[in-house]
Amino acid sequence: MRVLICGGGVIGAACAYFLAERGIEAMVIERTGIANAASGKSGGFLALDWCDGSAAEPLARRSFALHAELADRIDDDWGYRRIDTIGVVASARRDVGFYRKLPAPGWLAEGAAVHARLGTAETTAQVAPAAFTGALMRAAIARGARLMMGTVTGVARDADGAVRGVMVDGQEVAGDAVVIAMGPWSVMASRWLPLPAVYGLKGHSLVFRYAPAPAPCALFVELETEAGTLASPEVFPRPDGTTYVCGLSSKAPLPVDPAAVAPDDDGSARLRAMTAQFAPDLGGADVLSAQACYRPVVEDGLPLIGAVPGVAGAYVATGHSVWGMLNGPATGEAIAALIADGESRAVDLSPFDPARLPALDAGEVQVVT
Ligand SMILES: Cc1cc2nc3c(=O)[nH]c(=O)nc-3n(C[C@H](O)[C@H](O)[C@H](O)COP(=O)(O)OP(=O)(O)OC[C@H]3O[C@@H](n4cnc5c(N)ncnc54)[C@H](O)[C@@H]3O)c2cc1C
Structure with missing residues (x-):
């Protein structure tokens, strides 16, 4: 059996890894580059x-456990580590000392208040997303999976409607099953298969050359900016001496070509200025990467994981929104089980059944070219 996986983000790579682990032939077809989109940013x-x-x-709990297992099982390094997580309130306009419950790390602005411990090394962890996705793909290839660079342009079906392959740059590539895992670009597959709408929500991020001392911890910040607006930046110091900050969303529409995704004109400068308001040294540090990406979301906020209704051999795995890195491993495991065994025992997939939502009319698929 040969499974064609459309999209080389964390979801596609995880599907390939768990299929390959079962000895099933898997091929990832990726348009731009492994982890070039949200899974790398x-x-x-x-x-x-x-x-x-x-x-x-259940999906998240299973996946959190799988992250630890994968870090043990795969001989590679993607910066997996357990980490404490704190909640911070900061304001450029008023004293927020009222919220202070715990001491603040010394690298935060004077006056920033830590209001809660949100997670401990038992309950929160981190990975470097591009390294993780790349390592999963390499581990899949080491177990027999393949990677094809190309743009999926359609799904090929038999006279009885069953999947017999996909179209890659207009050429048919044969396969017994197809998994749509193109993140927000999965909306394109609504032209080929009866799938619910998938939307892309844009977010900006910066990677600073900055290693906070002493102990690193993840920060979820509630910030009142100088302009009097509210923002919720997230800060993740990484083991490689960098610190990642995200938290500025945008309404910019999804471009057809993943390579065309770029920060809004003022997006990176605004995020840096925001960062400097609650962590001046971090906000003033060198920026190694100024980037943007789109997270895939579905109408009811839950992912789509399962068989495409009415089309033998077609599966979908997308719509993971803000938890795609977390839920990638359990999604890959479940899709592999569904294809190989006809059911997923580790996680009940019924809440994620694509049939729970109406399929998008193919004529409604509109993208910015
Ligand atoms: C700013 C930001 C911060 C985030 N932080 C976190 C976090 O801390 N923890 C967490 O768990 N999640 C987080 N997420 C969410 C997470 O990044 C996503 O849910 C996840 O990366 C989605 O993975 P994916 O594989 O579904 O899609 P993507 O990573 O978007 O991958 C889709 C792939 O499909 C390819 N593709 C598109 N069209 C085609 C085509 N026609 N043919 C072939 N290939 C195609 C693209 O090139 C791309 O590589 C964050 C998201 C954002 C935007």
């Missing part, structure tokens, strides 16, 4: 229990 923050109470709880 996200925060890489992982949490055991932040999805608790939602339908994604």
